[in-house]
Amino acid sequence: MFQPLLTSEFFCFIFPLLAELARVRRNFVEKVDKVVIKQLLDDLLGDGVLSDGQKDAILEENNSTADKARCLIDIIKKKGDVASLKMIAHLYARDSTLHSELGLSCGPPAQPAADQQMNIVWSTTLIPTTEAFWMEKVKDGKTYPADKNSIRNRVALLITNIKFKGLSDRNGADKDEENMEKLLKALGYQVVKYTNLTGKKIDDAVRDFSEHPKLKETDSVVVVIMSHGKLGKVLGCDHDDENPDEFPINNIYKHLDSENCPALLNKPKIIFIQACRGENKGSVLLSDGAGVRDDASQPGPPLCADNKNIEDDNSRCVHKEKDFTCLLSSTPDTISFRHRVDGSFLIQYIVDVFNTFACKEHIHDLFLKVTHRFEEHFIEGQMPNMDRVSLTKHFYFFPGL
Template sequence: MKETTKRMLGACGMLERDKNMLRKRSVSLCKEMVVDELLIQMLQADGILTDSMAESILAETTSQKRNWRLLSLLPKRGPQAFSSFCTALRETEQEHLCAMLTEHRERCVDSPLPLPMQDTAKPKRARMQESLEMCLDADSPGISAVLPCSHDFYLSHYQQSYRMVSSPRGLALVISNVTFDPPAPTGLPNDLDRRVGGEVDEEVLRKVFTELDYTVTLHRNLSAQGMRACIEQFTRRPDHRMVDSCVVCLLSHGVEGAVYGSDGQLLELDWVFQSFDNAHCPQLQNKPKIFFVQACRGEEMDCGVDQTDGNERTESPGCEERDAARERESREREERQRERMKLPQRSDMICGFATLKGTAAMRNTKRGSWYIQELNAALRQRAKDTHLADILVQVNGRIKEREGYAPGTSYHRCKEMSEFTSSLCKNLFLFPKYCPQE
């Protein structure tokens, strides 16, 4: 039945007037549209795109190629394709593109197709929720389950890598601040808005690290003092002795070097890292400590610059890594002057930041943040055979391709860039779903 429906859909193309409008607006759509997993899954839910079509679109290496690929398929996908496409644009917060495409329909009173306007808003909203659940479902066609590491890959890499075979692999802590107290009369420095899409990010992280065989603990909307107490309690857990790593994810508003609690007070990131160092958390000595921070690190917006010549640069920013390496070398020189068996106080850490120093993250949407979306996809596809630092380089590259919205600017004209710091001493492969053979 499903195959019959697909054949019928392919045989009956889009209405000529809708084809013409897509053709007329194709240049603007190619430049400004964001084709991501949620938009594609909404079109799949409507039966407009098949699984193989969705995969071919998302496999394209640049945003413009993804846009052109989708626009070339839509005219062949039946008379409902245009209406479903407009609804998907509106539900993914690209209303200006939807309005641009539907101008001609507002003048056609006898249109045989339902207009993607207010009368269809409620059922489409319900379907969007289903699509969101699909995004979070590892078994859905858009987001695959974490791919397993092979026995051969493990045997060829484990000797140069951190031990990573315990089950669970480690403990993971996710602290997600979505809502914030209003400013007191005496005044907090900022009136912190609700982090739209924060619930999506926290659920994405919970699911992917559970699949990576971590025991995940999630805490929501903690004050700065509550975050501090939660982290202190987490570092004291005796389970750390029996596992091979740990993960800490902090999702909140932030400034350079700190994140906000739900009460508008700041928690210093340096204190967080110190809490897990070799002196304060001996249970994790010589084990990798993995941190992810989804928060602003300043207020500047990166509006980008025009590329003037040459091929697009693809190297990782790396400045944070070089700084970390210099700091590590300095510490190691000092340590060599002391007793040989001592460890540097802070080592075996890697931290992924959603933004560069001093810059603000793009506004979150109801489908979550760019950084967590890209991190989730990269971990699922590449953790089976890729060093974690290389995965974060790939995430940097995907974020660099995107363009977004910032208040006071034109749509899709601001840039974002993620980065990471590292004091790892070995290769860090997660070896997902690998169980050591007896």
């Protein structure tokens, strides 16, 4: 496993964490409630920190809430720093007020930046958001609307091409499909799934998805397409050199735009494309003194409507392409990499980042964390690329509501 850097988002510094838990033990036992204890037990069971037997023993062998809390924190202390870090992180997600009252929101005295580079413990299950965080964000005016009914009606499209007629099979892509489906379902999306489609069938699937009955009720959609590819296109499973079988990525935007899919007007449309965009590697060798060239042309004057000549015809115009954001697995003309067993690095990193941070971060900050992991590990220069971003507000998944 790669060992990325610890950010200061909500994980405490490991300085030691055993001492941190010992310091707050008394107050934790006095203040934590039964609901939070059960949530922490579920979280730690999902992470593999606790076994089923340990969870059951904490609940069944202790009568009072305080005894359950005391038993839980003592077991976690014995398991070491990694387990302690996970419990502190889950406590923050479940009850940020108690986390703050216990004094866990701060690390040690300020350290030099180099000394702050510690390891993140990536959650293996989706950390849920809190009701308080959701209410704060939906009221701030900077966040896309997301009530509980719309969250319950979420729907996503997942297309994975694994076997090909004229190209090599995508070994490990079945793991990508499994991991992405699990993540989407945990985020509250009903997943419409297809495997091994031709380019035309991919187009049909996206078009059919644009007419899904739940789109009127959902707060957002996610579209994931994973296959071989080239610049601007995803390859269908019948592709070979003599008979191209292709799906233009631009068709996603056409089928889901305001004109062709009015049910998604003003709703975020999040797109993930795992596919090569060319045959080049995304890395170069630089010598000292390499020059920098800026070919950006000067922008022209802004285009403004002549308001004096506009009349009201009892109709309105809307932006044809709005509320999209897309994360592609590589920059233009470059290749993407995939582990033969564990699947694509993009999907692995998306799952890690979303499981750990979707409870508190909006979509673009999540994207940035994914790209940061590629920067840290430098996998043959592969760098994901955000494209055609037209979101006008922050979008949060609010997992667990």
